[in-house]
Amino acid sequence: MHTRRWTAGLLAVVAAVGLVGCTSKSQEKSCTTSPEGVIECAPEQRSAPPKIAGELLTGGAYDVSQARGQVVVVNFWGSWCAPCRAEADDLEATYQATKASGVTFLGINVQDSKDKAIAFEEGRVSYPSLFDPPSRLALALDIPPNTIPATVVLDRDGRVAAVIRAAVKQAGLQPIVERVAAEQPAAGSR
Template sequence: MLGAAAALAGCTSTNWEADCETTAQGVIECPVEHRPPSPDLDAELLDGTRFDPAGHRGQVVVVNFWGSWCPPCRAEAADLEATYQATRDQGVAFLGINIKDERDKARAFEQGRVTYPSLFDPGSRLALDFDIPPNSIPATIIVDRDGRIAVVIRQAVRQEGLQPLVERVATEAPAPPADSADG
């Protein structure tokens, strides 16, 4: 889940990504049986309040790493917002993670661009937990309903490329509870 204890810090393409497919467009898609758990997203939002990952259990969560200083991040903001608006009624949540930024600049960047919340990660701790080097943003990750990483995109996104991926993950059924087979 979003609060999973296992983190991806230190993972490289020789670890969990080895069992995933990389498309010609550079999108990494992980089959259900090889998806790693998402790192914990219990952190502070840009407005200073605490984000509660429990509020998104059972949802697909699209996580976008961005900075106000990043031109490709500015370019993709409208496509992210459009995809969010088009998929949020399908049990999809969006969450930005602002890195290497000042809080005021990050808030100013978001205003009028996106309506979903962003975590404040000036030290890039969360980016590193997700194996996203801070110098390689923007990056977008799709976390499935079971809190596992389904898709990793380490480049700017466009709605026509992102939305079908989000919708496909949103149509997947969550895994049954582990104890349901024991009866």
């Protein structure tokens, strides 16, 4: 009897995890994927805004919902990640080039120690980063980043507009950010 309950419970968990996977896959399938692997979703294809909040590396709390009305570029990174080091200058350059257009950036540091993360960021980027050692914040996204580094562009309504599952270069990222920044927010979203 005890074995049946345990088995039923295990099957329920597996089914729930499977449904979550299907949900994000179906969201991803409704979007377009470029030959470079950039996933872009048209405004009518975007799901509800993800809940992304936590502790900043430098202390204090941050909730991405506070940035509604701005495009938010979210970059998942780790100090141990060579491609993350390679893309840092391009991320900062894109941030500086687009911030006057109502664009902000947010890093999410994963699988790292706080000291190493702070040392990595110092002098490299001027935007804040959340500290998420267990990588839980990625689970809030309908289209999960799945890799480190990864960059997610949220529209002015906080919805996922693009996902890049590789290191970025300014030449590739900035046009995506500018396209999303040029969109009008959904009616009644502010």
